[in-house]
Amino acid sequence: MLPFARVTIIGLGLIGSSVARAVRETMPTVRVTGYDADASVRETAGRLQFCDDVAGSAGAAVIDADLVILCVPVGIMGDVAREFAAELPADAVVSDVGSCKAEIVRALTEALPNAIVIPAHPVAGTERSGPEAGFATLFRHRWCIVTPPKGADPVAVERVSEFWRRLGAQVETMAPEHHDRVLAVTSHLPHLIAYTIVGTAGDLEEVTQSEVIKYSAGGFRDFTRIAASDPTMWRDIFLNNREAVLEMLQRFSEDLSHLQRAIRWGDGDALFDLFTRTRAIRRSIVEQGQDDDVQDFGRTHG
Ligand SMILES: NC(=O)c1ccc[n+]([C@@H]2O[C@H](COP(=O)([O-])OP(=O)(O)OC[C@H]3O[C@@H](n4cnc5c(N)ncnc54)[C@H](O)[C@@H]3O)[C@@H](O)[C@H]2O)c1
Numbered sequence: 001m002l003p004f005a006r007v008t009i010i011g012l013g014l015i016g017s018s019v020a021r022a023v024r025e026t027m028p029t030v031r032v033t034g035y036d037a038d039a040s041v042r043e044t045a046g047r048l049q050f051c052d053d054v055a056g057s058a059g060a061a062v063i064d065a066d067l068v069i070l071c072v073p074v075g076i077m078g079d080v081a082r083e084f085a086a087e088l089p090a091d092a093v094v095s096d097v098g099s100c101k102a103e104i105v106r107a108l109t110e111a112l113p114n115a116i117v118i119p120a121h122p123v124a125g126t127e128r129s130g131p132e133a134g135f136a137t138l139f140r141h142r143w144c145i146v147t148p149p150k151g152a153d154p155v156a157v158e159r160v161s162e163f164w165r166r167l168g169a170q171v172e173t174m175a176p177e178h179h180d181r182v183l184a185v186t187s188h189l190p191h192l193i194a195y196t197i198v199g200t201a202g203d204l205e206e207v208t209q210s211e212v213i214k215y216s217a218g219g220f221r222d223f224t225r226i227a228a229s230d231p232t233m234w235r236d237i238f239l240n241n242r243e244a245v246l247e248m249l250q251r252f253s254e255d256l257s258h259l260q261r262a263i264r265w266g267d268g269d270a271l272f273d274l275f276t277r278t279r280a281i282r283r284s285i286v287e288q289g290q291d292d293d294v295q296d297f298g299r300t301h302g
């Protein structure tokens, strides 16, 4: 049996439109209603037809939904929930796809004190944004981390988990605070580093007169892809996962200082040992099938 019959997606950008497309493909009998605050996004959604209908307000979009998924920037989840609170059916499940979870659990449970709130995070995306960037296979073979609030109904948790499994994801359940510490290392810090290195190179360009662009290849190009990610989305992630990001950044700065010292004192063994350890980490990720060229191609060209 399908976990939900009438799904409403609020926010029809990269992730919202990908969820809609994936539902179409994997659960074609499920009715998908969409809403976006931006009229031009609603118009594009109507043209691309990845929803059965596009509503004119958040309230109208949720009116008979049994699952509502918020696919908007992390910093406005609570405000958007308040917009549709009065129209939300009592037995509907409210979820989201936000990239950090503790603050969202707090904001959604505060905005919807009587609703069934089961947040989730599909750990899948690209540097692109908007409804044209979405694609149905985005979540296939990717993790989706479900982060229920304390005391959440296990039946609702299982329905949300089954929904994501049907979209092709592998599901894990985690406490929101634990999620935020893990993702601070595996996703948020790497983005911060990419933003920094590309910004630094951009500043240096004035000195080197365009050599940065001319000779950018390999490693630097990979950083520029990540550093092209949506500014609103990432501003909100850093402001809403502040504690965990600052903790991991402190740790990272210490490790960077050790490397700096090794280079200064010509400690080749320290450099060699670290690079050997990191190469083994990359190889074990590839062996576990969590990364391959086909998937990378799909993510950047989908
Ligand atoms: N991009 C990724 O790689 C990725 C991956 C996983 C999760 N996420 C999370 O998914 C969420 C959406 O990210 P995205 O990449 O799809 O962004 P996006 O910019 O492509 O889409 C966001 C959409 O939300 C709409 N929106 C903004 N304010 C709104 C409001 N008040 N009411 C209704 N709609 C509103 C925007 O018009 C836009 O169409 C974020 O919370 C992000 O953290 C992103």
Ligand SMILES: O=C(O)C(=O)C[C@]1(C(=O)O)C=C[C@@H](O)C=C1
Pocket (backbone or CB within 6 Å): 098, 099, 122, 123, 124, 125, 126, 127, 186, 187, 188, 226, 229, 299
């Ligand atoms: O592949 C990318 O472009 C991404 O940045 C995707 C990525 C990630 O860091 O893995 C970014 C943020 C999301 O919350 C989940 C996935």
